[in-house]
Amino acid sequence: MASQKYNFPLTNTIQTIRNIGIIAHIDAGKTTTTERMLFYSGVTKNIGNVDDGDTVMDYLPAERERGITITSAAITFEWNGNKINLIDTPGHADFTFEVIRSIRVLDGAVTILDGVAGVEAQTEKVWNQAAEMAIPRIIFVNKMDRPGAGFSRTVKEVVSKLNTKVALINIPLFETDGTVNSEERFCGVVDVVDKKVIKWQENSDGNDVTVIDITEYPSDTVKEECEKARTALIENLCEFDEGLVETFLELGDYMEVPKADIKRALRQSTISQEITPVLCGASFRNIGVQPLLDAVVELLPTPIERPHPNAIIELSKSKKRTKIGGHKAKAIIRKEITLTPESNKMLTCALAFKVVNDPIRGMLTYVRVYSGILRSGSMFHNTATGTNERAVKLLQMKADESVEVDQIAAGNIGVIVGAKDVRTGDTLVCHSIKKDGIKQLTDNDINLHLRPISVPPPVFFASIEPCTVSDRKGMDEALNILLKEDPSLHLSVDENSGQTLLSGMGELHLDIAADRLINSLKAKVEMGKIMITYKETIQATTATIENSYKMTESVVDGEAPPSGRVKLLIEPLYPDIPETYAGAHLLDNENNYLTIDSTIAHQRHLIISNEDIHHAFITGIIPALASGGKIANLPLRDLHFRVLEWEIPEDVTSTLAISTATRLAAREALDTLAKPGDINGATKAYALLEPVMSVKITINEEDLGTVVQDVSGTRRGNIASLDEEYGTTGVGLNGKEEINYKDLAERTYVPLDMTMYMSKHNVRNNNSRQHVVRASVPLKEMVGYLKSLRSMTQGRGTFAMEFEKWERVSVDRLPGIIAEL
Incomplete structure (x- = not known):
């Protein structure tokens, strides 16, 4: 792991910190956008590209080989005097746990959408996960240079699918080269707030930018569209900001409302989740990334603008009597508190949200510090395990590169080097000033637990065995490291066969785990066929x-x-x-x-x-x-x-x-209930349980009958609902009002530009209404479903699924499943 010297101080105040994540569907351009952020902020000298396999954030060999993000890489950089701690998360459904544990420590998020595909299944899933944790978000509509990109259509999908009101703070700019019959190309954005036209030089690295005042731009159409967009933006914000209403009434002209007043109202409405700002660009063409960075620091919250985390203090108290035995016992007393930096200035409290094994430095523990200051060399107490360890070194990361720091203050994300007994989700506490001050911590301090990170149940498994008997020790050590890194993996041993079984969230998840064991951790192992996990229960x-x-x-x-x-x-x-x-x-x-x-x-x-x-x-x-x-x-x-x-x-x-x-x-x-080997007795007293998935399928109306018949018949699914995609009604992001998002999407302003035309003619048949099929389907029947769905819908159907429940297998299906095990 190489070291990197950053060109900014690491003593930023908490008011200048932004802890943000990048979330999106696979291939929406998360890593591409992140690489541009690093380049424009000065962290990298060259722009990394996924296709070239030289990205900074996707640094694992498997990531560069497959062109996807697998782990949540973290990096710290500066933009306009602000310190941004950025986490680039996976977009594939098999790595949802990586997304969950990353969102847990974020203060804000950038949701990247593919301007051609619009709002996709995994986007909705991760968006809802962020919404459950009340994370403020901004949206970046990417790939606006692609044929078929539809900014206006995508904005309406954001409203109807993601259930949010939007604020367009820039809109796409298209120009021709001036020749006869030349096609318009995406070349920049119109800044609605600042009333500027921003153009990027074609085929440049993105630093060659021209900024023109809207009044000086030659196109009257663009001027009119800017005025319409600014009017809609201010009217939307006036719903939540009385001060902006008064300013407008005084001036009487939407174009004269000061940008400072708009940005103040926009920031407050974003942090309170009343509204979601929307920007656009084309990251691969180096267009629109700098305004996105501006929006991150101007609109997303600092750590002190977010609700303080809740924590639980678990104390043991002696009792004279107990239900079990007559001797003195200890009862657990739980007390919930809100952890603030001011509540105990001598207490440092941090959450371990990721553990990674580095071949040179050993175990690296990614932490978010919520109170106090974590100092290099300090002893800390793990409240989950009860063990004490020393933070040998502290780092701030640039993916697989790092810079050593003396301390990590409240609000920051950093890395502890050398912690051997820390797992994902553990709470770490220490004295804020004294490096060996553990003894001065109170009972409340050492029994404090931040809300843990939930781990979804694994639903696939594969046997994993050493190549030779002498390779078992190396395999066991590598598996121990792998499980510390990824708690969504599970290890068990089949007592009858003696086989070691590795379980995970999906086929790709286990495939990547095996790749990491063999190529990164150098374990000499062989992996068996990936199979579905089943359980048993008793019926009497x-x-x-x-x-x-x-x-x-x-x-x-x-x-x-x-x-x-x-x-x-x-x-x-x-x-x-x-x-x-x-x-x-x-x-x-x-x-x-x-x-x-x-x-x-x-x-x-x-x-x-x-x-x-x-x-x-x-x-x-x-x-x-x-x-x-x-x-x-x-x-x-x-x-x-x-x-x-x-x-x-x-x-x-x-x-x-x-x-x-x-x-x-x-x-x-x-x-x-049943003797070993008595299969007849076993099937009467025991039941086989299979994983059942909650499935959401989005299809065109003409494919509805075929897909429903396939799900309910061939795949033994239970249909829960059949809805029109845009017929959603729900509570607003702030949880205060009931909103019909279909009607809101229709009323939402969008610019009448070339993308609207393209979306009607080149992408999909908008006259064909889309439907959402929600069903509960056995996982066994969903293996390889994407290929079947594409065949049934001519490639137009999409689906997403997640674990729902364990369900008993009918007796008639038992022989077939048992034969596969």
Whole structure:
């Protein structure tokens, strides 16, 4: 990893910081736009291009080879005296987790749209994820130089599909070369706020720019369009800004309203998410990127203009009595707080949102600091693991290059070098001034947890094995690194075959993981066929099983060896169990719960704490879940383990006996429903579960019947709704009003330029109404669906899907699925 010297100070105040992300559908031009940002800000001397494989942000070999973004690369650069921390995120659905964990630490986002394709499926998905986290956004309509690019059509799609009001702050400029019958070409933008025409020299690097006052531009049509656009912009902003209303009433002319008043109202409305600014350009042709950078610093919020993050403090408090046993136990007290830089000036709090293994420096932990100052060399406490580590070095990144810094202040994004025990989503705290001040942190400080990053369930898996026995150690080490980097990957071992199974979000996700293992981490492994993940569950309650386990066979001082005893049963998890049982423990990510009967009342005082006993129950149960299914030895989910009785000697200091007794009892209980190898008994007492996806398909009206029949018939899907694409009604971005976005899209101003003409004649038949089919479909039936959809719709149909639920497989389908496993 090379080092880079930046030409700006790293002591920027929080008021000059912008933490932004680039989000979009695959191939909309995210990386291309980002490379131009780096070039114009002076970070790079040459413009990197995806097609040439020399981009800065897509620095992994697999990214450069495939021309797509896989990981969320981060970089820091300056624009007009402001410090921008930028994250370029993936656009492929298989890497949605990368997008989620990046959005978690952003203060604003740039949504890039393909001016030809308009608003696409993945764009909607990521847009909604950002909306759920209340991230202010601006939109950049890219590829305006392409044949068929439709700025006006795309703007209307933004309103109707993304459910937002828009503010056009620049509009496209087209010119001819002056010869007879010459076609118009996209050459610049009209700045509606500043009343300027901005033109870029053709085939230049984008630095050769001509700025003309609108009054001096020779085309009356362009002047009239600028006035219409400015009128619409001010009228839209006046809905939310009384000050702008008063200014306009005083002047009485939309063209005379000062740009400072417009920018103030626009910034406030953007941050409050009342409105979404829209710009346009052609990044590959180096047109329109500088105004986009201006909009980032002028319109998107600083860290202090965003709501402060919520955190939870979890404290243990001793109680005299407990439901389990008669000795003193510790109850968990949860207190929710709002974390502000002023709440505790001595406390530094940061969220680890990404972990990466670097071949030279080791583990790199990307963090967002929310309060205090993280200093190089400081000891920090991981509130998730309870461990202490030292921040050996701190970096700020330029993708795979870096600059070492002394500190990372509140509001900033940076990297910790050398942290070995940090995972994605962990909360890190330390003293803001003293590098070894962990002991001075309060109980509240060391038990503080920022909202964790949720990990979606993996739905595909593949076996992964070392090439030789001697390669296993290297494989295990590489897999450990890979799982730290990407928590959406999951590792398990098939107890019957002994195979190691790697699970992920999609086929491409696992393909890239294997590529990283082999080519980056140098593991000598072989990967099996990628398959769909299935689970099992039980359909009846097991018999009650009691099991005792002796800790040692020897007699100590003439007394019988100490033992642990447990009595339990297992039942299907009913929906109300987590609420009914206040002390229910969630065992894993498979929705399995443990409850301990509250009627148990031992009068003895034990050396071992209740927390340790609970942990012993859990460690005993987990092995039974890993491959406890009797149909195909698959992992079990949706179970409720009920411990009815337990007992251990008073003077025992180890939980081994109770843990082992629990493990044996759990397996014996599952065997009471069906013995191993009894497939007939297994299919009666157990059920196979398959992943079902929530699918959204966008098609033209003439293809509706064919697609619906295919989904509901051939693919066994359940149709949830059939809607016209533009018939949406919803709550505005601010959550304050009900809006019919179809009507709003029709009323929204758009310029009457060449793109409108092109969109009607060269792209798609706008007279054919589009429909959205929403359905629940088994994942098995969706493998390879894109090819089928394109065939049915002559290439016009699009779809997106995400995990919805686990659903029981009908008995008639069992033999076919089992044969594939």
